[in-house]
Amino acid sequence: MNFDRLAPHYEWMETFIAGNRLQRARTCWLEELRGRQRVLSVGEGHGRFSKSFVARFPESEVTVLEASERMLTCAQRHLSPAAHVRWHHGNVLSWNTDLPFDAIVTCFFLDCFPPDLLATVVERLARCSAPDAVWLVVDFSLPARGLARWRARAVHGLMYTFFRLVVDLPARRLTPPDELLRGHGFELAARREFEWGLLRADLWRRTAR
């Protein structure tokens, strides 16, 4: 998958299609990151999460890991050079870090992966999380039943087809990461749904085993 081609268009497309809806989901648990010293945002994209994080907690540091160089450049444009951001151009599947993070943020990132790759991504991120880390997972979701489920299915169908054609997205459909997160010691602390359950913002907390 390579988001370089889409990078210059990502932000206006988001605004045109979804207005501020995705950003509301990205930032709904922002306050839960207060006091977290080492925050890692993976697959940050165009930088809207980091921009809000830095504006809210100017003294904290966020590490951004992003595989697309052009996305990273877009994100950097959003943030002042004085902001406490460590930028890494790299792939989560091969990136290594020594220090544990006390918060992981993945916005519209885990839903890019098919089940086998998702398991590896979650495993790698869990490995670089502190024993009391929190993990903000913001993604599309599939409601359990009813009209909302049919609506979400239609939106997912369009979305996955678009991203497969444009960025060669490896996922064909959404794989919920919940069981994988539980398997690495995280428990769901809070969940908010938006747009009839089409979007979901989860706060996961790791508990000592």
Ligand SMILES: C[S@@+](CC[C@H](N)C(=O)[O-])C[C@H]1O[C@@H](n2cnc3c(N)ncnc32)[C@H](O)[C@@H]1O
């Ligand atoms: C669907 S976009 C989401 C962007 C942004 N987080 C948002 O909230 O809209 C997925 C992002 O993850 C990045 N990405 C995909 N695979 C990656 C990987 N293996 N390691 C790091 N970043 C990756 C892409 O380049 C892209 O910017």
